[in-house]
Amino acid sequence: MRAWAVVETGKPLQEIELPTPEPTGAQVLLEVTHAGVCHSDLHIWEGEYDLGSRGKMRLTDRGVVLPLAMGHEIVGRVVKLGPEAAGQGTKVGDLRVVYPWVGCGKCAICARDEENMCLSPRSLGVYQNGGYATHVLASHVKHLIDIEGVDPALAATYACSGVTVYSAVNKLLPLDPDEPIVLVGAGGLGLNAIAILKALGHKRICAVDVDAKKLEAAKAQGATDTVLASAEGTTQRILEACGGPVAGVVDLVNGTQTSRFAFEALRKGGKLVQVGLFGGEMNIPLPLMPIRALTIQGSYVGNVKELRSLIDIAKQGKIPAIPVETTPQKNADAVLNRLKNGQITGRVVLVAA
Structure with missing residues (x-):
């Protein structure tokens, strides 16, 4: 062969x-x-x-x-x-x-x-x-x-791409269909995640990416909100787009910067599902984990x-x-x-x- x-x-x-x-x-x-x-x-x-x-x-x-x-x-x-x-x-x-x-x-x-x-x-x-x-x-x-x-x-x-995001979003669900779910990354994984969330009946989907063209594709795929990520202020833009801290984030990039703003966007009881392999490391204030009852979970394919x-x-x-x-x-x-x-x-x- x-x-x-x-x-x-x-x-x-x-x-x-x-x-x-x-x-x-x-x-x-x-x-x-x-x-x-x-x-x-x-x-x-x-x-x-x-x-x-x-x-x-x-x-x-x-x-x-x-x-x-x-x-x-x-x-x-x-x-x-x-x-x-x-x-x-x-x-x-x-x-x-x-x-x-x-x-x-x-x-x-x-x-x-x-x-x-x-x-x-x-x-x-x-x-x-x-x-x-x-x-x-x-x-x-x-x-x-x-x-x-x-x-x-x-x-x-x-x-x-499909089964990875299907497994990841199901680690967040069930949520109220109008509860925002944030997807970090609007490449092949992100677009499939939007498509699958829509198939599962979820209505509020916020896509985050550094590339405006990819965010346009996310909007065309069915994302209700988009956020252009940058070195500063991404968390605040997510909160503005979603009307406040969110219940769930799926980080399809999973780098040092994305993990930081994804974690900071979570509401009390929120969950961050980490999928991507971009790399780096994550530093978190440990008292916030129990005080806010947060969950960070890896999801492998x-x-x-x-x-x-x-x-x-x-x-x-x-x-x-x-x-x-x-x-x-x-x-x-x-x-x-x-x-x-x-x-x-x-x-x-x-x-x-």
């Missing part, structure tokens, strides 16, 4: 040949038709995360091995089933979205279909080759979800049960589509550079030739 792989961190992706995997057990081999380019791919490509005063966390320290075909937002067509995958609702020729956040497959966490929480992760596009390739090996047939009636380019984004639920909602036509641009797989490196430079609104999805 061909892959557009990270061979050396921070260097251009290279088109290389890799052995086409042979499915065993309940594994399934798919020919990749669509692969979304996600902001977290930038961290894998660059090879590290910023931990603030603790320095950098290297991807090699997490067990990432190069060369690696990234890409975890994958739709593909089934070409071969492992012997244990036959008769489980998937057959050769089926088009499926692939759940990528897989674990060891053996522990109690994996048995509960909560593999994103497995202590021995094997995520596609991170620890195993993913969608920046002509083929991908799904770890188990249960990770394949039918997307009939959903645009496959859009469906690909649900495997990360989502589980396969949540992805199935999200796809079911999408099949009903309830989720407004976000802007999706498609481009051939061979352009993967150019797309990563555009994403790094903040030149993408919505999502770019790589498609097979």
Whole structure:
């Protein structure tokens, strides 16, 4: 199979040949038709995360091995089933979205279909080759979800962008539909979060970003309020837009500055859900945590049960589509550079030739 792989961190992706995997057990081999380019791919490509005063966390320290075909937002067509995958609702020729956040497959966490929480992760596009390739090996047939009636380019984004924000906003809900929820970041994640909140019946959505063009896209997607972030005064602008401190913030950027103004915007009993991997560190006045009964919670992607639920909602036509641009797989490196430079609104999805 061909892959557009990270061979050396921070260097251009290279088109290389890799052995086409042979499915065993309940594994399934798919020919990749669509692969979304996600902001977290930038961290894998660059090879590290910023931990603030603790320095950098290297991807090699997490067990990432190069060369690696990234890409975890994958739709593909089934070409071969492992012997244990036959008769489980998937057959050769089926088009499926692939759940990528897989674990060891053996522990109690994996048995509960909560593999994103497995202590021995094997995520596609991170620890195993993913969608920046002509083929991908799904770890188990249960990770394949039918997307009939959903645009496959859009469906690909649900495997990360969609399920990540679906899991995150559900950590805030239920709230009164007119209670403002603040979304920090109006990229692919932010636009999907707006779309999914609207699908879930939420009415008051405030988007925050440093890019006025992205805020325009957020407004078009259905955000009721927008706030242009800057080095100073962002919290006050959020309070003005929302009519006071808020019950919930989802920080899809999660950097030092965003965590500060997101925390400061919370009302008593409010919750900050941290999703993004921008990096840095957070300093908070500890007495305010109990005095104001605040919650800060991390949210890591989502589980396969949540992805199935999200796809079911999408099949009903309830989720407004976000802007999706498609481009051939061979352009993967150019797309990563555009994403790094903040030149993408919505999502770019790589498609097979």
